[in-house]
Amino acid sequence: MLRLHSVNRVYPLKGGPFFALRNISLEIKQGEFVSVMGPSGSGKSTLLHILGMHDSGWDGEYWCGEDAVHKLNVKQRFELHKRSFGFVFQSYHLLDDLTVYENLEVPLTYRNVPKKERESIVCDTLDRFHIVGKRDLYPNQLSGGQQQLVGVARALVAKPPVILADEPTGNLHSDQGREIMELFKALNTEDGVTIVQVTHSDANAAYGSRVIRLADGMLVG
């Protein structure tokens, strides 16, 4: 599904080039639940943003399904990104001025889903995540766990095959964290969504099927 071959991410700094990622080759199969672990600054987020195509300043080869990402132009990459990924952030990053309902609707408008269809998809999603009661609340009226629930819902609403999550439970109590992890697990097993999460906790990693370890920008197992 996702395949990296000899990928480097270099930041040209004053003191010389800095390798945030060095010679990364890895493959993530469809339906996997992968956890990326490693000390702070080891390049986990960097890796995730490359996979999610937010970052394009790398070299090497990146295959996303049949598509050779390294050969695509900006527009094509962007289309592929929209088709393939949903993102979950450590600090939720909901849009403060929009209600829960509207937050869920936004990704669909960017994908030109007609209004009628949007409505039914969003309602289904609200239902599925048991947050129908919160639909007209604003993010600051929700608890952290609830916000992250909306964050996950938003990542999923456009039905991407892959979810990328950067420390999704980093800001949550362990109870709330466990809830999110259960949700991921269910999505992975029941819906076949491929999940790549960054985490510092072994407990969270245990929900996944495989662990990728990074240290100093290099793959260590």
Place this chain on the structure above:
Amino acid sequence: MSSLRFAIRQIFKSPGFSAVVVLTLAFGLAVNTMLFGIASQFMLRPMDVPHADRVVLLAQRSAAMKMPHQISFPDFRDLRESMKTVQGMFALLPSAAHLSAEGKSPERAWFEMVTPNAFQTFGLQAQLGRTLLPSDGEAPGAPLVTVLTDKAWRERFGADPEIVGRAVMINGQPFTVVGVMRPEFQAFSYSMSVAGFVPVSASGVMRDQGAEMLTWRGVSAFKVMGLLAPGATLDAARAEAAVVTSRLSQEYPDDHKEVTSVVMRESQARPDPIFSDFMPVIMALFGAMVTLVLVIACANVSNLMLARTAARRKELTVRVALGATRWTIVRQLLTESLVLAAIAGVVAWYLSDWIGAVFMQFAPSGDMPARTDFTTGWRDHAFIIVISAAAALGSGLLPALRASRVDLVDNLKGGPGGPQGARHHRMRNMFVIGQVALSLVVLCSAGLFARSLSRIQGLDLGFKTDGLLMASFDLKLQGYDEARAEQFRRVLIERVQALPGVESAALTSTVPFSYFIGARNAIPENPGVPLANDELAIGYAQITPEFFQTLGLRLDRGRMIAASDTADTPRVAVINQAFADAVWPGQDAIGRRFQPWRQGPWIEVVGLTPTAKYVMVGEPPRPYAYVPLTQEAAAPLTIMVRTQGDPAALTSSLRAALREIDPHLPAFEVTTMNELMGKSAFAFMPLRMGSLMAGVQGVIALLLAIMGLYAVVAFGVTQRTREIGIRMAIGAQGGDVVRAMLREGMRLTLIGIGMGLVMSALLGLVLSKILYGLPAFDAPAVIGVSALLFGIALLACWIPARRATQVNPLVALRAE
């Protein structure tokens, strides 16, 4: 000091932002500086004389002229004798003259005829010889003496060190030069620069009936000035003048219909007391206008700074977390504002010179020499420093205070602005809407002015303005008697008509749309309607027979002025339809008679011409009479020349023709009719000035509106960086984001345009009532301006909005 260095570093860190701030402020400062410069030159700068603060001017109001005007010479003498509160009172009257060194050609020059005590009153010293002294006399018959100004001495006499004691010719009479004034003294009238001074005893040489003028109580011609006595107040002087004036009114009631006295400070009587009633109003209006420009500029900069401090919120939060007090932060931000305003002040200083030069082209360039040696002084420097500092506070204080109110908890949590932010947004949005509306209104009126100018220039004035050249000269000052003058006029017309490219040429005493109106109160014989005092106010011109043809005037009935009308034949006139309608409605005016003044000769009407425009473009039908120059002499005269091609091209041959006949005769106001009308306050000047001023104001308003919109959108983009990052991370494309950012700016623009349209419709209605030829509404102008404004606004929003696409979600989301 370190905060200054930090401020400078911050300014250079974002050169684009700094440049925009500096230019915006500089513009507002420059128009203020320019206006202040004018005001300080004309109103605030004292005369270069000792006791300048005590110099007062005396004037009168009367039934005939409600505004403060000059005083008759006998009245002046009585006032001087009776009044104790004003000392050293003197009178003066500017006069045109022909001045030449012995054996040289005369040149037209202006002198001030003064009572010689004037020099003592002002404590003036000569650089050569002496000033005029009371012994030079106030009664005709005294020896002819003159004192020259430094300027005339240098320019006309080559700074001849031996000039004192020599004779110069004034109007053909030898005047002994008794002295040369110091360079700083140019005239007793503050805004003039004359060639020299002669005692009033010489008035017979200076003017027609000049000697008699000194005895006529009815001729209010003299400007009267003096010094407040030590310890006397202005009010005391007013009271005393009122007493003396009412006594004069009782003694000479015929010459004092409703006369009241006016005493004012000299500085309030510039350039002439006649303007003193409304000068303060005009200055206040102008002042309000330019202050508004500065306020808007400050508000815009304030907005920009808010946008920037929002972007610096993190820096400021950290500073507070590290223990900075609110005052430290305010001081830091204000230092930056001050440095920016200081730079803006310097830019404004030079910009204002340039703006001043643009406006100078509208200064009426009359025959009278205006003072031009205006220099900038400490007042101007002080002013720009003060308003620059004010602008720094005005634009920087609010953002600094807001930025310093850092809410640690809120900011570290990364929460939104809260209700306070919302209120501020509303205010700022209203402000931007107002600016857009304002610039639309002003630009629309500029469009109106420009369009009506082109329309009015095509208006039928009753004569053809194209292809008309003119030159004026004064034979009387040159000492011609009537026989020589007659000879001169005949030869001149012959010579000029023979010039290649000339269709015809004529002489007139009164040029249409010039400042000389030639007004008379005619007494018609057997009027068909009752007239107040049996009089009719008319315009009056002495002309040669070719005048009608040369100007392209038509004749409806009767005959033209003819060469056969001479001093020995009965007096005749051609009058216009308005004259006939006003006096003999429904009757045949041909063959009727009128007197040009009370007890004047009877003149028979021999021809009737359609009513044209004579003084102002928008005037109501004005009664007018033309009489033969041969039957009533006049000076000065103007030769009007109808040319086949460009009239300006014939200027030098016209001058040459004049020189050939009399090499010593000075010619003045050599110009084309179109040029004259362009500068005439009565013709196109108000519209030209209006369209330029509205145009400049409109462009300023537009610039300010653009800055405002830019700030709104730029502020939005910086404020919403995180949001933009999120949106892009969840699939928004560049276009989506730009559109979202544009939406707010364009919404404000559209509301502003809507309001502006309503306002400009109202303003158009008002203006069309005031200014002749201005339509209330002009669809092409309004549509054009709206479209222009919309396009520019779109651009102003698009540029900062585009920056949104450069938001890197990676960076935007990392910043937490």
